[in-house]
Ligand code: SF4
Ligand code: SF4
């Protein structure tokens with residue numbers, strides 16, 4: 001490993017950004033290392049927190065034939081990694097009328113017939129920086145199981161890397177998004193407790209409490225906040241707050 005002592009906190013390590021060698025502090029994320037090397041992100045950077053999917057990176061390690069992937073804002077640099085950003089990968093998204101759409105497998109077959117070209121190579125799953133089982137949700141979509149596809153793809157951040165690897169030219173993440181939208185809007189059981197709570201709020205059940213809070217000092221607000229009813233650390237899903245919990 002080639003390292004250079006800085007005499008300050010971190011050692012400098014060599015990395016290759018789009019083929020050019022740079023020395024960067026070893027503890028940086030790829031995103032910060034690229035900025036340290038003098039690049040400025042205009043696109044390909046959004047949340048910096050691992051949720052927006054804008055900062056996909058592919059890289060190879062020294063002497064390793066495999067291609068690896070990561071989010072530049074989350075992945076720490078390694079000595080001699082060769083990396084490139086893929087902030088966007090073109091993948092066709094087909095428009096449809098959401099209100100008129102029937103939530104079943106037929107709409108997937110109609111809008112994205114290429115899902116049936118999947119050869120189950122699993123390259124999409126291997127490249128996914130979120131460890132989403134991409135091939136499995138494509139399999140679920142082929143069977144018309146929108147609920148399962150929505151569940152498996154729940155952590156997808158739309159980075160597009162799966163589409164970049166697909167020999168069947170499937171825009172997997174757009175098909176999964178279709179499944180989540182149809183399942184969430186048209187198939188998932190309604191949350192009755194949410195409707196009940198919205199009803200209570202709409203009927204003004206909390207108006208007096210809010211008025212009281214507005215009259216309090218910062219100290220009183222802090223006491224109310226820290227003294228509020230909270231879910232016990234060790235509990236199961238049967239725990240519910242008191243129905244009419246107040247101040
Ligand atoms: S499923 Fe595809 S688009 Fe979604 S996070 Fe994984 S690689 Fe990115
Ligand atoms: S990369 Fe394409 S062909 Fe291969 S398993 Fe994934 S969806 Fe199927």
Ligand code: FES
Pocket residue numbers: 044045046047048049050051052053054055071072073074
């Ligand atoms: S900047 Fe949003 S995931 Fe990295």
